[in-house]
Amino acid sequence: MSLLNLQLKVWRQNKGQTGRFQDIEARDIPDHASFLEMMDIVNERLIQKGEEPVAFDHDCREGICGMCSMTINGMPHGPEKATTTCQLHMRKFRTGDTIWIEPFRARAFPVIKDLMVDRSAFDRIQQAGGFVTVRTGSAPDANSILIGKDIADAAMDAAACIGCGACVAACKNASAMLFVSAKAGQLNSLPQGQPEKTKRTLGMVRQMDKEGFGNCTNQYECEAACPKEISVRWITKLNRDYAVATVHEAFGGGVERSEGGE
């Protein structure tokens, strides 16, 4: 194990105020430590000096809860492919490096404090249709719904999204299309999700627009930044599902009614 000396430029901001970068020297950081453990060491030293530690979101520290959210050297979750900030380790840096640490930036993700942002827009998008309406206790036997392994695997690929928001932070337009397409795509691919497909697609896309996320211009920074490697092909599928859904909506939901009105 070796020790690193680093120069940090850390974003400091209080809610509702303007922020700035603070220079913090981080000396003797073990290279086996994770990035967040490096931040713990820095915070411990700030506390010892009587200063306020840097606030950042984190919880599971094993890359699955999606709570950690730093932009490191301009890249959400830092330079490692398919890795959340909490799983990034200091052995990927060299002594003498300058590291810029910022929050995930997007109009729809307001800063709460320092590196913590408010991502509740993601919850509201899912409340707008990201579910299958099935009452507890009303489900048929699980094996009565047969799903081909290829379809189940594809749905699982989409379901791997941890809702961290790196896709939004990586996008110059702060578009949430990769997130929304993964969430809608999982359910829209499965037989269980078919009855509510139109409603779900329209609801989630419209909520996304309402939250102030930008439009997708197919640059794919989102896919490159995604710690779970969600494919942009889900965006293609969402665009297709959305086009079909708007047509359905325009023509009365596409449901033939017994009164013959349509």
Place this chain on the structure above:
Amino acid sequence: MPLDSKIPSGPMAEKWSKHKQDSKLINPKNKRKYTVLVVGSGLAGSSAAATLAELGYQVKCFCFQDSPRRAHSIAAQGGINAAKNYQNDGDSVHRLFYDTVKGGDFRAREANVHRLAEESINIIDQCAAQGVPFAREYGGGLANRSFGGAQVSRTFYARGQTGQQLLLGAYSALNKEIARGSVKMYPRTEMLDVVVVDGHAKGIITRDLVTGKIESHAGDTVLLCSGGYGNVFYLSTNAMGCNVTATWRAHRKGAYFANPCYTQIHPTCIPVSGDYQSKLTLMSESLRNDGRVWAPKNAADCGKAPHEIPEEARDYYLERKYPSFGNLAPRDISSRAAKEVCDEGRGVGPGGRGVYLDFAESIQQFSQKTIAERYGNLFDMYERITGESAYKQPMRIYPAVHYTMGGLWVDYNLMSNLPGLHVLGEANFSDHGANRLGASALMQGLADGYFVIPTTIAPYLVTQSPGSVTTSHPEFKKALEEAHARTSRLLNIKGKRSVDSFHRELGLLVWDKCGMARDRAGLTEALQRIPELREEFWNNVTVPGSGEAANPELEKAGRVADFMEFAELLCLDALNREESCGGHFRTEHQYPDGEAKRDDENYSYAAAWEYTGDLANPILNKEQLTFEEVHLAVRSYK
């Protein structure tokens, strides 16, 4: 106070149906007059909140994370058990029930476990209908894998992230109800206290973690779904925010804390690498399906690279000691075996606290591609953390604190002795006895939330006039003032040591004296040192910042203050229990071959501790365990 577990009468297999039949109902129009407060949004909390809202109750749900989807259930990897018998390998409700009681070393309440096994079947149906992407066979049916402590294949899974997928299912059900207006969600909100009015839990005090505002919420009943207390050890596989505060505060208000000494040490975690370590990472138990655990036979070989140690110099100690279960021996047994090997000086890696989990044979048998399909994400995670590839060399693993079987005492209706306080999931003590089998935590969380509490909440609520207590009651005012006072006390100590430094010291002490093996001398020493450390904490901790804004240090300080009190009860319980069972191993009580020695005559009870105001002298209440179905036996996996 005598403990009434309210176990229904009748044959084991009929108790739950009979209980459902006998339980009082509340008509749909009246349900919406009741307010239910749900603390926590993991599998138990989300599933309970969603289901109770579907039934018509008004639900408020609270979590400290920024979204309910981030609760720590999300991190469960391996799977969820269910007695579906889709494999036609002889599984049944009775077998799952039996395996769970035996796996828990005969310290669980039979009736609860049987109900759990019955409901396991419905859970899989429910989750599949929600769109949870379980692994499937080519024909489209669900796939299964094997897990420790069972000889049938009954574990359902979604790659290495079953917890995330099940939680996302429950979260989607919760979202559906939030959208309907029947659940009001409070993210980034931490519970600071329970409010008790005329002997009933009627509300909670919370702190908004963004604005710092401390508030009261009144309800007709409170559901604690706040998880376990594994972080008392500081290093554990729990998320950083997991804490004992909700259950401990309820304990201080009268709820009994049962069996805190039953803590589960998971055998397959990545070993500690240095003193900056903030948490330990689990490598799913499912890896033991294809990996073989070994250590060098000779201590002299420990420094060598694993490929330099020839086959005949390796000790596949689990296969040697437990030939019929081999690498799939239950968690407590596998963990202790690893500790023994390392205590003998045969451990590998930094500090000699590690053993190998070797995939070479499976890679040769099935190909690297197949192994990557099964465990690719785990191998990637291992490489990110250690910088080593487990395809090329064996993983190094060591046991770590993972789950806590103890928790608040509850009756068959999941209600604590404190009327109106229900406790679900890992936060209660009920189903796993002294040791939990793999893939059973997800099962319990969802059984409690989706299927048990929706039935068992009604018998309490019918006795209550809805909305009778509001936050204007003096008890709320008092609790609010206490919460404010405690917060400002923490902020004004302005000592020299950080919260983390205290937490780390407490954790090391508890791990050392009350970890994988415990003895009278060590526990006595811990019981002397914990109060000293607690006193130093209250005189010398420093919490920067203010209470009127986001302040993560303040949040941690409140949680660590509660761990400081809880740790004492943990050690007291471990000292009281003069036997070894499951996750509780007292070195004084073992067979000559090192196996745990239970004392059924004297300790076949759940220890339910009552708070007295004096932390060193709680009152011990006993719930005697009776076994109607399962024959008590020495738990053998040989």
